[in-house]
Amino acid sequence: MTPLVQKATSATKWSALDVFMRQGVQFVVTVILARILVPEDFGIIAVLTLFIGVATVFADCGLGSALVQRQNTTHTDESTVFFFNIGMGAVCGALLCMAAPWIASFFDQPLLQYLSYAMALNLFVGTFGSIHTTLLNKEMNFQTTTKVGGVSSVLAGAVAIYMASQGYGVWSLVGHTVVSGIVTVVLLWVVHPWRPGLSFSSASLRSLFRFGGYEMVSTLLDVFVTNLYAILIGKMYSVRDVGLFARARNTQLVPVTMMLSIVQRVAYSTFSSVSDDKARLVRGLRQAQAVAMFVNLPIMVGVIVLAEPLVLILFGEQWLPCVPMLQVLGLGGVLWPLSILNLNVLRAQGHSGLRLRIEVIKKVVAISLTVAASYYGIMAIAWAQVVISVCTYYANTHYTKVLLAYSGCCQLRDLSMNFVAVVPMATAVYLMADVMHTMPVIEILVAGTLGFGIYLLTCRFLCAELLNQSLVLTGVRTNPVQT
Numbered sequence: 031m032t033p034l035v036q037k038a039t040s041a042t043k044w045s046a047l048d049v050f051m052r053q054g055v056q057f058v059v060t061v062i063l064a065r066i067l068v069p070e071d072f073g074i075i076a077v078l079t080l081f082i083g084v085a086t087v088f089a090d091c092g093l094g095s096a097l098v099q100r101q102n103t104t105h106t107d108e109s110t111v112f113f114f115n116i117g118m119g120a121v122c123g124a125l126l127c128m129a130a131p132w133i134a135s136f137f138d139q140p141l142l143q144y145l146s147y148a149m150a151l152n153l154f155v156g157t158f159g160s161i162h163t164t165l166l167n168k169e170m171n172f173q174t175t176t177k178v179g180g181v182s183s184v185l186a187g188a189v190a191i192y193m194a195s196q197g198y199g200v201w202s203l204v205g206h207t208v209v210s211g212i213v214t215v216v217l218l219w220v221v222h223p224w225r226p227g228l229s230f231s232s233a234s235l236r237s238l239f240r241f242g243g244y245e246m247v248s249t250l251l252d253v254f255v256t257n258l259y260a261i262l263i264g265k266m267y268s269v270r271d272v273g274l275f276a277r278a279r280n281t282q283l284v285p286v287t288m289m290l291s292i293v294q295r296v297a298y299s300t301f302s303s304v305s306d307d308k309a310r311l312v313r314g315l316r317q318a319q320a321v322a323m324f325v326n327l328p329i330m331v332g333v334i335v336l337a338e339p340l341v342l343i344l345f346g347e348q349w350l351p352c353v354p355m356l357q358v359l360g361l362g363g364v365l366w367p368l369s370i371l372n373l374n375v376l377r378a379q380g381h382s383g384l385r386l387r388i389e390v391i392k393k394v395v396a397i398s399l400t401v402a403a404s405y406y407g408i409m410a411i412a413w414a415q416v417v418i419s420v421c422t423y424y425a426n427t428h429y430t431k432v433l434l435a436y437s438g439c440c441q442l443r444d445l446s447m448n449f450v451a452v453v454p455m456a457t458a459v460y461l462m463a464d465v466m467h468t469m470p471v472i473e474i475l476v477a478g479t480l481g482f483g484i485y486l487l488t489c490r491f492l493c494a495e496l497l498n499q500s501l502v503l504t505g506v507r508t509n510p511v512q513t
Contacts, residue, residue, distance in 0.1 A: 053288050055180070059187035063194050063202065064277070064345040071200040073273030074145065077137055077264045080257035081129070082149050085122040087253055089115060089157055092245030094164040096238040099377065109226045110234045112161045119157030123150040137264050141200065148204050152211045159215035162222045178217040186210035245377070248389040255396045259411055262404040271408055277345065278355035278412075285329040286363050289322060312436050315375055316444060322367035323445050327452045328485045332478055333360040335459045339470030355412045362416040365423040368441060372426040375434070384429050392418075392425040447493035455485040 064072070093111045097103055130146035166175050190206035198205070259279075264272045333340065337356045341349050376385050396418045403414035427438030442449075459481035466473050 053284065055183035055187055057284050059183075059190055059206065060280075061344050062191055063206075064349065066191075066194040067199060067202070069270045069273030069277065069348065071203065071273070072276055073260075073264065073269035073271070074139060074142060074200050075203050076257075076260045076272050076276040077139070077269060078133070078142060078145055078149060080254065080261055081126060081133060081146070082153065083253035083257060084250065085126050085150070085153055086156075087246060087250045089119040089122045089153060090160060090246070091115075091118060091239065092242030092247075092249065093235075093238050094160060094242075095245045095377065096242035097161075097164050098168045099241055100238070104234075105227055106229045106231050107234045107238065108161055108165070108224070109229050110231050111164075111238065112226045113230055114235060115157045115160050116154075119154045123154040126150040126153065137269070139269065145200065145204055148208060152208045155208075155215055156211045159218040161226075162218035162224055165224055166218075166222065174221050178214060178221060181217060182210050182213040185213050244383055244386040248386050251389045251393040255393050255400070258397065258400050262400065263408060263411070266404055267408065274349070274352040275355055275408055275411070277349055278352040278359055281341070281344070281352075281356055282330075282333055282359040282363050285333070286326060286366055289325045289329075289367070308434050311375060311378075312434050315371060315430070315434075315436065315441075318371050319368055319441065319445060322371060323448050324489070326367050327364065327448055328455055328482055330360050330364050331452055331456045332459065332481065333357075333363075335456060335463060335481075336474050336477060339463075339473045342470045343474065354409060358409065358412040359415060362412075362419040365419050368445075369419070369423045369426045372423075372430045372438075372441075376426075376429055379433065388425050388428065392422050395421050448489070451485060451488040451492050454488050455481040458484050 091114070093114065097107065097111060100107075127147055127150050130143040130150075133146055134140050134143035163175070186206045186209040189209045190202045193202035193205045259275060260272050263275055334357050337353045337360070338350070341353050341356065373385065373388075376388075399414045399418055400411060403410040424438050427441060430441075431437035459477045462477040462480055463473060466476065
């Protein structure tokens with residue numbers, strides 16, 4: 031095993047622990063809150079997410095990604111970004127406060143005005159820890175982020191659950207976000223030795239912005255398209271429908287996001303370190319995809335087939351209307367990890383201009399499809415996301431083909447046995463769920479365990495090499511893998 035693979039494997043383990051602690055705790059908290067609160071509460075927050083996301087992107091301006099991508103940075107570079115982020119955070123927070131009355135009026139939800147004020151404050155506070163987080167990711171020091179994330183998630187979750195149980199409603203969700211942000215910033219300053227210097231370089235800022243500017247626009251487009259559904263549903267239908275759709279979407283995203291957060295953080299740093307060696311970059315992409323799809327495929331099948339008992343167990347009967355949405359969105363999540371990993375390859379090579387070109391094209395397509403679908407109902411919006419996911423995959427793999435001679439079709443061909451291996455699992459889970467008429471938890475345990483066992487057995491015979499790569503990179507096995 032090469033030093034790079036050893037570092038990536040170690041980073042993957044700590045990244046996994048960080049993600050499972052942070053997002054795992056957050057998911058448990060969400061499950062508890064979903065049984066106390068109503069869909070309308072989650073819908074109001076989902077509507078606000080777009081505005082918070084846009085403000086956050088402008089506060090960062092893509093400079094964090096630029097620091098990670100640049101292999102040699104100075105303390106002046108880091109201090110410049112730190113002070114710039116704080117200044118932009120203050121400006122964006124103030125603009126969000128100014129827009130708060132309009133947001134509340136547009137959706138006819140007066141409470142949105144005061145929620146916007148609270149989230150604007152949280153945005154400003156978060157900028158004080160942005161450089162620390164960037165440096166930890168660049169160093170692949172996920173052991174520290176694991177500790178910080180675990181503590182902040184537990185404390186924020188406890189506060190949110192207490193507030194919800196005391197009848198604070200939607201404010202408990204805001205409390206969770208604010209407490210998590212404050213605790214995270216404080217702990218980052220305690221555990222990481224970096225401190226800003228009294229220096230600010232306009233030349234450094236311009237240099238970093240050449241890459242970060244493209245990143246900012248790309249991320250801005252992504253945030254807008256990702257949260258467009260909340261604006262359309264909230265305006266054309268109701269905040270309750272927004273809450274139901276958001277619950278389906280977030281439930282589908284939880285396992286994928288957890289898995290991809292592990293792989294992506296390590297992959298981007300690893301890809302950046304070998305960005306000048308195309309052969310190693312292709313091998314690294316193949317191995318990252320092997321890990322991602324080995325995990326993602328059975329999870330998405332489970333979400334699609336077992337959606338109803340899953341929703342009943344986690345959230346209760348009041349959330350059952352989101353089941354059909356969850357099943358359709360699960361189908362759209364199959365190719366998502368591959369899309370993101372291909373985008374990371376482009377970012378790691380410093381081709382932010384090409385990435386922006388891709389983002390503009392696919393976001394125009396996504397916006398058009400989502401807006402058109404909104405006139406035909408909420409389920410039409412869900413199906414539009416499936417079409418968008420396919421278009422996004424082929425758009426993201428275009429320049430991988432041009433720059434590395436590794437096309438989207440070739441990537442799917444390399445993973446074809448994984449797709450074949452999931453068919454027996456899907457069949458077994460569907461038949462088992464269809465014949466079982468028992469408690470939802472038993473249904474999921476029996477059908478899920480049987481299906482995953484069949485999937486592992488099938489992978490063992492059809493795609494043993496990919497299975498072995500997945501186990502090596504996650505540290506389960508120690509067989510050498512080249513990178």
